[in-house]
Amino acid sequence: MIALVIQPSSEADLEEPILEVEGLSVVRSGKLVIQDIDLTILKGEFVGIVGPNGSGKTTLLLSILGILNADSGQIKIYGSKPMSKNLDGKISWVSQAASNLPSDLRLTVRELVELGTLNRSNMFSRRRDKQQVDQAIEMVGLKDVENTDIGRLSGGQRQRAVIGRALASKAEFILLDEPLVGIDRESRSSLLKLLDDLCHDADKTILMVSHDLAAIRQTAHRMIYLEETIKFDGDTSIFPDLTELAELRGIKPVHDEVHGHHHHSHKGAGEDL
Amino acid sequence: MDIGEIVLAIISPILEFISPIVPGETFPYFFTMELFQRALVSAILVTIIAGLMGSFLLIRNLALIGDGLAHVSFGGVAVAIVLGATSPLWYALLFSTVAAILIYEMQSRELLTGDASIAIFLTGMLALGLVTLRIWGGGITSDIHSYLFGNILLIDSSSLNLIVLISIVVIVCLAAIRPILLASTIDPLAARVQGLPVREVGLLFSILTAAVVVSMVQVVGTLLVTALLVTPAATAQFIGRSFRSCLIWTQVFGLSSVLLGLYLSAELDTGSGSMIALVAAAIFAIVATFQFVNKPNSQA
Secondary structure (H helix, E strand, O other), rough: OOOOOOOOOOHHHHHOEEEEEEEEEEOOOOOEEEEEEEEEEEEEEEEEEOOOOOOOOOHHHHHHHOOOOOOOOEEEEEEEEOOOOHHHOOEEEEOOHHHHHOOOOOEEHHHHHHHHOOOOOOOOOOOOOHHHHHHHHOOOHHHOOOEEEHHHOOHHHHHHHHHHHHHHHOOOOEEEEEEOOOOOOOHHHHHHHHHHHHHOOOOEEEEEEEEEEHHHHHOOEEEEEEEEEEEEEEEHHHHOOOOHHHHHHOOOOOOOOOOOOOOOOOOOHHHHH | OOHHHHHHHHHHHHHHHHHHHHHOOOOOOOHHHHHHHHHHHHHHHHHHHHHHHHHHHHHHOOOOHHHHHHHHHHHHHHHHOOOOOOOHHHHHHHHHHHHHHHHHHHHHOOOOOOOHHHHHHHHHHHHHHHHHHHHHHOOOOOHHHHHOOOOOOHHHHHHHHHHHHHHHHHHHHHHHHHHHHHHHHHHHHHHOOOOOOOOHHHHHHHHHHHHHHHHHHHOHHHHHHHHHHHHHHHHHHHHOHHHHHHHHHHHHHHHHHHHHHHHHHHHHHHHHHHHHHHHHHHHHHHHHHHHHHOOOOOOO
């Protein structure tokens, strides 16, 4: 469904670094989770981070956002420290929480997306930028269901709504943590297509974490393999295959591929890390 | 003149105007006599703010905090009575606010998970109240009884004043922080990334909850605050399809419970708090039954 688009390096003229991470190490509850991370992301890039469970993917994202503190190293987003005031409206975060919103919550797509427009300077004002909200709903293709309670949407639509919320802030740099979890195969393809469009047509920079290697490989320009440290960072076209990955990780592969159709499986088909 | 009396002076003519069409033998007194009018105005105000808080308490998974803080405020009332204070509700406010802050801190710092901190404060402060009363206060008098089960006719002008003050503060604060509160309830991390003051708003919300609970103590009693705090909001969720419509339905169910409850308690000569709680629960049961009958498996 989605062709692997190899972009001619049109990014060359926009070599503006959005994110610069240097020598980052983070300790969580006494355990070193990530260490010595160096990472630069340029404007317009679509970067996928993969790695097994507990390899520090989410920790890396949370540190970039400033929710977790770095134990050493430094992080700069648009030249500022995480959580600083001048980042308002520039970065946006799509967490895993989308799939586990409170079950007794009655909230329409529109109400959810509106929340994305809040920031430090307008949070006490009653006025919401309607155009911004309309645009975000349009972008994620939920115009038809904008007044529907999100509890009644499919997993894929709900995830789109959450992404719509992130877009409503007009953020240029979007970080996503496992946005493909709990979504069926078809919605996953169209979600990836949406992210791809956001990157190419709407000039967003995207950093996405997933354990679904096959899916992320279809869309990301650049891949990072993280397991405590960055073990691979490069163009998606040269991302190592599973055997090489196993060597990178220093283990022998047991199952190379996951075959068969996963009927209603939450993970879906694909190479699962 | 106190703000409570000003509000009463404004509303009183309206109530008298409606009184001829009010059914029942005793119930019309609520529209004509000052003592009863004060009770009615208090009950309506308390229901409105309880409903507003309730919608947020439910989605924040804090349905039982009201119950906890109500027991804490009973401890405050007991101490106030023993000390001979004229307005025990102010003590209740102090006690439950401190407890609300401590509970919030314990939960957000993950010192204790879930409802454990609520349970400890609930029992600890209730026990303090009971022991204090037994040793220095002469046991459970009818005065104490009215705080446990509510006695709407004991609401004097100083209580009304406190209720009006709390209502104004709660409505103004909630109107201001509503979007931030909603954003930080749904996804606290995303809200922090947006630059929203998640922690501060959570703390303010806890303090407001404590205030609302104290305002309810004389209307429904410490044992029954959950009836107005949670039941109407929970009923609304069966019917509402957006957050906004849930807020409106909560008010519809809350105000119906209070008016019908007061009517029945006046006519049948029962306690007002317990009748209001019973009506609220009955409305919940009816709406819930309709939901089950209409769509047996919609959540599957």
